[in-house]
Amino acid sequence: MTSERTYHHGDLRRAVLTAALDVIAADGPDALSLRDLARRAGVSHAAPAHHFKDRTGLLTAVAAEGYALFADALADAPGLRERGVAYVRFAAGHPAHFHVMFRPELHRPDDPELIAAKARATEALRAGISGLPETARGDDDRLAGIAAWSLAHGFATLLLSGNLDAPVGDSDPEDVFRGLADLLFPPAEEAATTPGSS
Amino acid sequence: MTSERTYHHGDLRRAVLTAALDVIAADGPDALSLRDLARRAGVSHAAPAHHFKDRTGLLTAVAAEGYALFADALADAPGLRERGVAYVRFAAGHPAHFHVMFRPELHRPDDPELIAAKARATEALRAGISGLPETARGDDDRLAGIAAWSLAHGFATLLLSGNLDAPVGDSDPEDVFRGLADLLFPPAEEAATTPGSS
DNA sequence: TGTAAATCTAGTCGCTGACAAGATGGACCG
DNA sequence: CGGTCCATCTTGTCAGCGACTAGATTTACA
Missing domain, CATH: 1.10.10 (Arc Repressor Mutant, subunit A)
Structure with missing residues (x-):
């Protein structure tokens, strides 16, 4: 060594x-x-x-680093659906960061580095919604944003906690999530009801 | 005293x-x-x-009690959308139970009482999906189930962690969730775009 | 070269979870 | 009524932890 x-x-x-x-x-x-x-x-x-400084300081640093990586991962993804996929991929690929990021009681909330990184990630999330085609958005951007975030976050969280092991099985979680995203925001109406894709 | x-x-x-x-x-x-x-x-x-027995035993008991209450709350709700609302209401009304339930690393996974209560809750969740009208279900029950669960779980989780304070604002979270559910599974097409219901 | 700041060590305190051994009191059975 | 068993609770102890303090060592820089 x-x-x-x-x-x-x-x-x-x-x-x-x-x-x-x-x-x-x-x-x-x-x-x-x-x-x-x-x-x-x-x-x-x-x-x-x-x-x-102390334990909280260490976890705050982990969360800040996580939000920074997260913002980068989201920014690189083209379109809303792939942004959701990036959300899930980040959770699966950086479980430690992800776990700490969404446990605010572990952080020092006034840490400037954390605040900055979190703001950058939030902005990357918000920007994803504006990529939605008019028809899919319905009459409320706010609702669509909460829905997209909830869907991605819920899927990622359940995945990490092992709750989706049975229903997802051997499938690639990212592909499964693409299916969920298409359910929430149907991609135009080319082959909507045809089961052809598989 | x-x-x-x-x-x-x-x-x-x-x-x-x-x-x-x-x-x-x-x-x-x-x-x-x-x-x-x-x-x-x-x-x-x-x-x-x-x-x-020990700390893990206590938390396991909390989780088991939580899953039992959760199963009851879900079973009482009519229809899939209201079952999702019950999911959110449970999280908001029993935050302590909810927080422990979905942190499996805190549990003793082989505890019989926990396993039984969790199975009952899982069954109540699964039963909710079968209440979906054919048209809304698309071609895959499994996907619809994961989508519904992810949406409800993500919304409840983000709500409890304070991440939705800004976007939800003063609105009743349960009503907001009804909006999300209608986005995922549009309720026929009577008054789809009219904001009339309030 | 000298001095201040950054980094690391060593020692200590109160708190915690876990465990062991023993005290107490109720339940049950004769 | 008397005795025994057992669930429940107490007391005592141990090692590990986070936090703090004081001091040692090294680097940076002027």
Whole structure:
């Protein structure tokens, strides 16, 4: 191993953050222990506190990083449906970040970095709605936005908690979600009722 | 207060469970401390362990009770849309139960009482889908079921975590959800675009 | 080169969950 | 009425944790 063991770690902040993501992905945020992370990084039990202040500070940093990655992932997706798919893909690909992001009681709500990243993600979500064709939107943008968000968030959440293992089965969750999105906002009316696609 | 102070509490199990719900509703499951609950009930710090074995046992009991109440609430609702409304109403009315129910890492997964209650709730959910009119169902019951569940669960989750405070505003969340449900499964086409119902 | 700031260590405190051993009192049976 | 069993509760203990403090070490920079 690279056990150089200098007095200064080099990049303890990143090391602790990465170790935290491992632990959270494996056993959830509750299983996270600052002392354990310090041991993994090979430093004393109080070292992480200098980078994150306390446990809440560490989780706030995880959430902020998550929202930043999330905003990027959403921005890259073309159209509302694929934006929803990106939502689901992010949750599946970054479970640790996702779990912490939507547990606000774990955060320091006034953290500027968190606020900025969250605002960027919110804006990326909001922008997705405006991509809807007029006909599908009905008479209320606000409702459509809440519906799209609820559908994606509910699916992602149930997926991560293992509640969809049975109904989804071996299918690719992202494909399943495309089916859900088409149910909420039917894609024009070319082959609406024909079961042809499979 | 009724500080009778007999050696035997009388109904310590119920007292601890109720106190736990208070704490969870206020500060989340993480803030829950067996010793604190014991203090609230006026018993020694080890007394609750006799009823719940350990912290996981207590949370498992909360989840089981939640699923039982949840199944009842769903069963009483007429039709799929109102079943979704009942889903949202349950989350808003029993936030402590709801929060614990969908955090499986907090449970003892092999607990028979939990398994039974959860099966009853799952069946009540599944039964809701069969109430859909043929036209709205499209060609896939399975997809419609996942969509309905995801929409209700996502909306309830985002609502409880405070993420919908801005978009929902002063509106009654249950009414907002009725709007979402009508977007996913349009109710025939009588007065589709007219905002008349209020 | 010298000094201030950043980073890390070592020690301590109160709290927690879990466990073990023993006290208490009710239930049930003769 | 007397005895025994057992569920319930108490007391005591242990290791692990988060938070805090004081001090050591290294880097940065002027």
